Amino acid sequence: xxxxxxSRGNQLAHWRHSKVWRKRIAVTVVYLVLIALSISFLxxxxxxxxxxxKTEERxxxxxxxxxxxPIRWQxxxxxxxxxxxxxxxxxxxxxxxxxxxxxxxSSALPAYGFARLRWKGRDVLFLIMLAxxxxxxxxxxxxxxxxxxxxxxxxxxLPLVVPPFFGSAFAIFLLRQFFLTIPQELSDAARxxxxxxxxxxWQIIVPLSVPALATVAxxxxxxxxxxxxxxxxxxxxxxxxxxxxxxxxxxxxxxSEWNLLMAAATVVTLPxxxxxxxxxxxxxxxxxxxxxxx
Amino acid sequence: MRERQRNVQGWLFVSPWLxxxxxxxxxxxxxxxxxxxxxxRVLSPPKWVGLANxxxxxxxxxxxxxxxxxxxxxxxxxxxALIIGLTMAxxxxxxxxxxxxxxxxxxxxxxxPVVAVAVLWLWVxxxxxxxxxxxxxxxxxxxxxQPPGWLADPKWSKPAFIMMDxxxxxxxxxxxxxxxxxxxxxxxxxxxxxGAGAWHKTVHVTLPxxxxxxxxxxxxxxxxxxxxxxxxxxMTQGGPQNSTLFYALYLFYNAFRDxxxxxxxxxxxxLFILTLIATLVVFxxxxxxxxxxxxxx
Numbered sequence: 001x002x003x004x005x006x007s008r009g010n011q012l013a014h015w016r017h018s019k020v021w022r023k024r025i026a027v028t029v030v031y032l033v034l035i036a037l038s039i040s041f042l043x044x045x046x047x048x049x050x051x052x053x054k055t056e057e058r059x060x061x062x063x064x065x066x067x068x069x070p071i072r073w074q075x076x077x078x079x080x081x082x083x084x085x086x087x088x089x090x091x092x093x094x095x096x097x098x099x100x101x102x103x104x105x106s107s108a109l110p111a112y113g114f115a116r117l118r119w120k121g122r123d124v125l126f127l128i129m130l131a132x133x134x135x136x137x138x139x140x141x142x143x144x145x146x147x148x149x150x151x152x153x154x155x156x157x158l159p160l161v162v163p164p165f166f167g168s169a170f171a172i173f174l175l176r177q178f179f180l181t182i183p184q185e186l187s188d189a190a191r192x193x194x195x196x197x198x199x200x201x202w203q204i205i206v207p208l209s210v211p212a213l214a215t216v217a218x219x220x221x222x223x224x225x226x227x228x229x230x231x232x233x234x235x236x237x238x239x240x241x242x243x244x245x246x247x248x249x250x251x252x253x254x255x256s257e258w259n260l261l262m263a264a265a266t267v268v269t270l271p272x273x274x275x276x277x278x279x280x281x282x283x284x285x286x287x288x289x290x291x292x293x294x
Numbered sequence: 295m296r297e298r299q300r301n302v303q304g305w306l307f308v309s310p311w312l313x314x315x316x317x318x319x320x321x322x323x324x325x326x327x328x329x330x331x332x333x334x335r336v337l338s339p340p341k342w343v344g345l346a347n348x349x350x351x352x353x354x355x356x357x358x359x360x361x362x363x364x365x366x367x368x369x370x371x372x373x374x375a376l377i378i379g380l381t382m383a384x385x386x387x388x389x390x391x392x393x394x395x396x397x398x399x400x401x402x403x404x405x406x407p408v409v410a411v412a413v414l415w416l417w418v419x420x421x422x423x424x425x426x427x428x429x430x431x432x433x434x435x436x437x438x439x440q441p442p443g444w445l446a447d448p449k450w451s452k453p454a455f456i457m458m459d460x461x462x463x464x465x466x467x468x469x470x471x472x473x474x475x476x477x478x479x480x481x482x483x484x485x486x487x488x489g490a491g492a493w494h495k496t497v498h499v500t501l502p503x504x505x506x507x508x509x510x511x512x513x514x515x516x517x518x519x520x521x522x523x524x525x526x527x528x529m530t531q532g533g534p535q536n537s538t539l540f541y542a543l544y545l546f547y548n549a550f551r552d553x554x555x556x557x558x559x560x561x562x563x564x565l566f567i568l569t570l571i572a573t574l575v576v577f578x579x580x581x582x583x584x585x586x587x588x589x590x591x
Contacts, residue, residue, distance in 0.1 A: 060422075091547075144322050166318065
């Protein structure tokens with residue numbers, strides 16, 4: 001009887017032991033796969049940076065040299081001189097700033113209306129708004145272009161910065177999801193004290209929603225920074241170009257100077273990477289809240 | 295009185311969006327329907343031509359039909375992105391040290407500006423000196439094979455684009471990961487008690503629970519494929535031999551290169567209808583396999 005218990009205990013210990021080992025092996029395998037994937041995801045970035053530092057003669061080699069020898073920092077200076085980088089950066093930041101302000105302001109108000117107020121027609125309008133998230137830009141782009149053209153707005157920033165002041169369906173959706181999580185009692189108490197909805201919005205909801213508003217600002221910023229087709233269609237004067245369009249014209253002119261091209265691509269990408277590193281949490285929260293990437 | 299006041303307030307709060315909806319969505323959809331029945335070259339007023347634009351497009355074997363076919367081909371990307379994205383999300387869902395670093399690495403490509411991605415991949419895909427063929431050449435050499443010319447070869451140009459897009463799969467990985475973390479733990483515990491292993495838990499618990507997210511991503515993927523533009527505009531301009539002339543690119547060429555607004559608007563409307571159909575088809579077929587929590591029966 002006693003030996004039987006002991007052997008059963010032994011067996012249990014053995015089983016536990018093997019389970020621990022199985023788990024260790026599983027974790028190792030997971031790490032190996034994760035690392036292998038990371039290498040393949042990072043390789044193009046590494047290539048970009050390494051090529052951007054090469055001399056012209058060392059670009060076209062039989063096997064790829066990951067560490068450039070010699071390192072040529074002037075590529076960056078040359079790339080920045082051969083297209084008006086600072087001017088395009090200023091233009092891009094100008095457009096981004098207005099798009100961010102417009103999107104945040106004009107999306108927060110409708111989001112409040114959809115999330116915190118009860119009124120006739122709300123649910124139908126909300127469904128229509130959700131459907132517009134799916135609508136490809138190409139469907140509406142052309143008459144909008146004709147409209148802006150008739151207004152004489154082509155060649156100016158107005159077609160890029162005015163529409164955000166009418167809200168973005170995605171941003172409204174994201175903010176509405178967030179506003180729904182704020183306890184209704186807060187609003188009720190304020191209403192009993194005679195607070196208007198306008199004041200509840202500004203003094204209670206907005207201060208509580210700073211993270212969500214920041215997420216919306218971030219998505220709007222990245223959207224405006226990377227936008228290509230709108231600046232391409234509306235900006236006619238080269239001096240008004242944004243970085244995305246400027247980079248494209250740069251490609252056209254330096255089509256085989258890969259070191260300069262990679263330097264330019266790095267410079268256009270770097271600011272976004274920096275922003276991303278400092279705001280990762282906001283990103284993830286925004287995605288979690290909506291299930292949609294911006 | 296209070297009821298009316300409440301209604302007015304609601305409409306006031308959503309009015310910025312509502313005005314924008316009329317100006318930038320509803321009016322353009324209707325206007326493009328009208329233009330699609332017109333010969334319209336922007337500089338002169340539109341002239342009614344009935345169905346001529348649609349007939350011309352649907353019988354155009356040189357550009358329109360190939361652009362449609364090319365775009366359909368790119369849909370192959372969706373199941374691939376789904377499988378890779380989900381696998382990566384499942385890997386990232388392990389609670390082990392350093393997992394955040396991997397998540398960041400996978401996400402990086404998807405926040406890179408598309409223009410920069412295009413420039414970088416022109417170099418990666420370079421047939422002679424590119425990174426990809428530098429890896430492939432020694433692997434293929436023992437079999438006496440040569441790596442493809444990618445963007446220079448009409449047969450390989452579309453797969454090249456698909457590969458480039460899969461590099462940026464990280465955006466959907468984060469979405470899948472978020473939904474994985476919302477799967478209630480008690481479901482896994484129950485499955486474990488029933489003796490389910492990792493595979494069974496994935497197939498019978500995880501996938502059904504996150505199917506709404508998969509479903510939504512598939513719909514968006516179809517619509518996204520029809521908007522595929524910047525990459526081809528920069529990298530191939532539709533070539534070689536129109537093998538990467540995708541729908542949105544041809545639409546753009548019609549509108550802004552050839553100034554055939556009527557044609558372009560007809561394409562926009564065909565796209566609008568295709569979008570509706572794609573959405574409906576996925577909706578219909580999904581009823582069988584999409585599981586929504588809280589929906590009984």
